[in-house]
Amino acid sequence: MSTLLVVGGSGFIGRDVCRFAVRDGHEVRSVSRSGRPEVDEAWVDSVSWTSADLFRPNAWRDRLDGVDAVVHSVGTLTEAATDGVTFERVNGDAAVLTALEAERAGVDAFVFLSAAAKPPGIRNAYLTAKRRAEASIADLDLDVVTLRPGPVYGEGQPHLPGVADRVLRFVASARPIASRLGEARPLSVDTVARATYRAALDPGERLLDVSDIRDLAG
Numbered sequence: 001m002s003t004l005l006v007v008g009g010s011g012f013i014g015r016d017v018c019r020f021a022v023r024d025g026h027e028v029r030s031v032s033r034s035g036r037p038e039v040d041e042a043w044v045d046s047v048s049w050t051s052a053d054l055f056r057p058n059a060w061r062d063r064l065d066g067v068d069a070v071v072h073s074v075g076t077l078t079e080a081a082t083d084g085v086t087f088e089r090v091n092g093d094a095a096v097l098t099a100l101e102a103e104r105a106g107v108d109a110f111v112f113l114s115a116a117a118k119p120p121g122i123r124n125a126y127l128t129a130k131r132r133a134e135a136s137i138a139d140l141d142l143d144v145v146t147l148r149p150g151p152v153y154g155e156g157q158p159h160l161p162g163v164a165d166r167v168l169r170f171v172a173s174a175r176p177i178a179s180r181l182g183e184a185r186p187l188s189v190d191t192v193a194r195a196t197y198r199a200a201l202d203p204g205e206r207l208l209d210v211s212d213i214r215d216l217a218g
Helices: 014-023 042-046 087-104 125-137 162-173 175-184 189-201 210-217
Strands: 003-007 027-032 047-051 069-072 109-113 143-147
Touching (some): 003 087, 014 042, 087 109, 087 125, 109 189
Parallel strands (some): 027 047, 109 143
16 A cells, blocks of 8 residues: 655545545545645545645655655635735645655655646636646656646535536536537546546656546546
8 A cells, every 4th residue: 555645635636636545545644734624524534634834844844754656736726925825836836846845755756736728817827837847847756747637626616616617517518518628628526636546556657638637537
């Protein structure tokens, strides 16, 4: 069995990554700003939760001890510059910092949740930051896997209003529409989390696009 550290494990996609790993008997740790999520499910008790600021690695560096793979699922669709929440910092710098810490700790694999495209109405910096992070971590001494899903929908979606989540769900179920969208087709949180988890256990590919993610999730 493996030991996984899910950075952002209390978040929308990270929670399901943790759930899948616990289900299969792996040791699971999480580092996130909020720590343990308010989820009334049995698997939550099997995760070692840590609340910490990613940009203060001294507060969570020890969580990397003995870890086989790190999953980085931190990201934002909204900014609050006065609180330090910008695309450049959260979608870019946080991933680079985490990957460097993982490399220094001797972790074998690093899985980065990026994005296929910029969501409508969002600054270009959203995607620019993710691509910068991808380039920065590509040559580290780790097996790096980058996933580029399209819009992700599902229960507990924190970034979009309920009506938008329902629209994405409908589009994904309407095959003629979804197929025309190509790399921008919506994916369920279950699909993305399952593929992310499997990539962490078997980091055989460097870059997974929407079709790859669907195939890997099965």
